[in-house]
Amino acid sequence: xxxxxxxxxxxxxxxxxxxxxxxxxxxxxxxxxxxxxxxxxxxxxxxxxxxxxxxxxxxxxxxxxxxxxxxxxxxxxxxxxxxxxxxxxxxxxxxxxxxxxxxxxxxxxxxxxxxxxxxxxxxxxxxxxxxxxxxxxxxxxxxxxxxxxxxxxxxxxxxxxxxxxxxxxxxxxxxxxxxxxxxxxxxxxxxxxxxxxxxxxxxx
Amino acid sequence: xxxxxxxxxxxxxxxxxxxxxxxxxxxxxxxxxxxxxxxxxxxxxxxxxxxxxxxxxxxxxxxxxxxxxxxxxxxxxxxxxxxxxxxxxxxxxxxxxxxxxxxxxxxxxxxxxxxxxxxxxxxxxxxxxxxxxxxxxxxxxxxxxxxxxxxxxxxxxxxxxxxxxxxxxxxxxxxxxxxxxxxxxxxxxxxxxxxxxxxxxxxxxxxxxxxxxxxxxxxxxxxxxxxxxxxxxxxxxxxxxxxxxxxxxxxxxxxxxxxxxxxxxxxxxxxxxxxxxxxxxxxxxxxxxxxxxxxxxxxxxxxxxxxxxxxxxxxxxxxxxxxxxxxxxxxxxxxxxxxxxxxxxxx
Numbered sequence: 001x002x003x004x005x006x007x008x009x010x011x012x013x014x015x016x017x018x019x020x021x022x023x024x025x026x027x028x029x030x031x032x033x034x035x036x037x038x039x040x041x042x043x044x045x046x047x048x049x050x051x052x053x054x055x056x057x058x059x060x061x062x063x064x065x066x067x068x069x070x071x072x073x074x075x076x077x078x079x080x081x082x083x084x085x086x087x088x089x090x091x092x093x094x095x096x097x098x099x100x101x102x103x104x105x106x107x108x109x110x111x112x113x114x115x116x117x118x119x120x121x122x123x124x125x126x127x128x129x130x131x132x133x134x135x136x137x138x139x140x141x142x143x144x145x146x147x148x149x150x151x152x153x154x155x156x157x158x159x160x161x162x163x164x165x166x167x168x169x170x171x172x173x174x175x176x177x178x179x180x181x182x183x184x185x186x187x188x189x190x191x192x193x194x195x196x197x198x199x200x201x202x203x204x
Numbered sequence: 205x206x207x208x209x210x211x212x213x214x215x216x217x218x219x220x221x222x223x224x225x226x227x228x229x230x231x232x233x234x235x236x237x238x239x240x241x242x243x244x245x246x247x248x249x250x251x252x253x254x255x256x257x258x259x260x261x262x263x264x265x266x267x268x269x270x271x272x273x274x275x276x277x278x279x280x281x282x283x284x285x286x287x288x289x290x291x292x293x294x295x296x297x298x299x300x301x302x303x304x305x306x307x308x309x310x311x312x313x314x315x316x317x318x319x320x321x322x323x324x325x326x327x328x329x330x331x332x333x334x335x336x337x338x339x340x341x342x343x344x345x346x347x348x349x350x351x352x353x354x355x356x357x358x359x360x361x362x363x364x365x366x367x368x369x370x371x372x373x374x375x376x377x378x379x380x381x382x383x384x385x386x387x388x389x390x391x392x393x394x395x396x397x398x399x400x401x402x403x404x405x406x407x408x409x410x411x412x413x414x415x416x417x418x419x420x421x422x423x424x425x426x427x428x429x430x431x432x433x434x435x436x437x438x439x440x441x442x443x444x445x446x447x448x449x450x451x452x453x454x455x456x457x458x459x460x461x462x463x464x465x466x467x468x469x470x471x472x473x474x475x476x477x478x479x480x481x482x483x484x485x486x487x488x489x490x491x492x493x494x495x496x497x498x499x500x501x502x503x504x505x506x507x508x509x510x511x512x513x514x515x516x517x518x519x520x521x522x523x524x525x526x527x528x529x530x531x532x533x534x535x536x537x538x539x540x541x542x543x544x545x546x547x548x549x550x551x
Contacts, residue, residue, distance in 0.1 A: 033337070068332055
């Protein structure tokens with residue numbers, strides 16, 4: 001247990017410290033890199049609680065894909081740091097409000113589990129011990145049996161969002177030469193080459 | 205105090221010892237893989253390749269190492285110093301960290317974790333950061349263009365690699381790499397009554413996925429013909445342009461460690477890992493690690509031959525291949541595999 005506590009404090013400390021650096025770093029690219037460090041440590045925390053599948057999916061999806069696109073956008077944008085800083089006080093109340101709501105929710109959750117520890121045990125789908133069923137299989141059991149419709153609906157929602165993004169950015173330009181590979185492959189000498197007999201001194 | 209030693213200290217010492225041993229073997233192997241790459245390339249082009257340092261040039265990689273280490277590291281004045289130096293470290297650490305879960309023989313693995321294949325997939329999807337950071341921190345045009353290309357390319361081909369892994373997992377029913385290898389002891393060959401042999405391995409039953417995985421692995425590790433991030437004809441050396449000396453060497457080391465990892469992964473997923481090709485006594489007598497190394501070296505030989513034979517892809521063709529050919533093909537194969545497994549499991 002001792003080793004686990006050491007790693008918990010390590011991951012938690014680095015996560016909180018780099019979360020602070022996300023908002024205090026001067027360079028937006030550094031901010032994103034610190035955000036990636038936060039995700040990485042969150043994956044470590046997941047591992048400590050035994051949620052190995054979620055930890056790896058966090059790495060693959062959030063760090064491997066989402067944060068890459070995020071980093072892309074931030075690198076490409078030409079951001080004026082001074083202008084960004086000047087609006088800080090204007091947005092501070094909104095940020096403070098969101099922070100307060102999140103803090104209140106956290107207090108409610110933690111307070112609830114402190115006041116009645118049995119409440120946490122009454123969840124509908126208890127987590128099986130890793131020796132009986134691996135974490136990945138247990139998640140699959142729940143997702144594809146009891147919650148299969150919700151799972152499918154969330155997939156559909158994501159599909160609609162994706163189609164929406166594509167429709168918004170799609171513009172079909174005219175007069176652009178495009179490569180049609182099947183057409184190129186299907187070409188034969190008969191359709192591609194014309195043999196002309198040229199008489200000397202005449203040209204075509 | 206005694207229990208502290210036996211519960212924490214001794215396992216930690218054993219683990220560090222194993223990791224160091226693996227690391228040293230891996231680095232020596234990478235040195236010879238690099239030499240083999242140059243030799244094979246040279247042989248295809250009827251050249252001799254490196255042949256001066258040591259017999260047949262066997263010590264060439266070590267001479268290169270010394271040269272890189274003793275050269276002066278140059279950091280461009282406009283570069284973002286911290287990120288510039290962090291990028292090679294990130295790429296080499298991630299590439300080597302993945303090896304912790306690769307089983308080289310039965311029970312020869314440092315961390316035999318349940319979600320081994322996901323761990324490999326996750327860490328190799330992080331490798332793109334070394335490249336993006338290097339490209340951005342150099343504060344120069346060519347590295348940045350190279351980094352953008354590389355990021356787009358790696359993210360695209362990761363999708364099809366993911367689906368290929370899913371089909372293998374469907375056949376095996378476990379995310380553990382050792383289980384994946386052991387599951388290949390029985391298959392098509394044993395179904396028709398033959399003894400356990402190379403016909404049981406996944407390369408035969410999942411042949412299209414084997415090919416897709418091989419090509420995607422080339423693209424994922426920025427090997428030719430997909431080496432657009434460092435296309436020397438247009439981008440000089442891509443994201444590595446501004447690097448010199450030891451940081452450059454670390455970028456190269458990270459790249460080759462990733463290539464070797466892809467070879468090992470192909471061996472585990474499709475070529476039966478450490479299993480001998482035919483289940484007879486004198487082949488079983490050969491240690492599994494030899495079979496593993498032979499198979500991984502064969503895959504690397506194919507990587508090197510592709511580098512020598514095939515001209516570089518154009519960027520739009522690369523994207524077309526990834527998104528319009530491999531993605532639908534691997535998606536359909538996932539569905540077909542799932543259907544076949546469901547039908548045969550019911551019977």
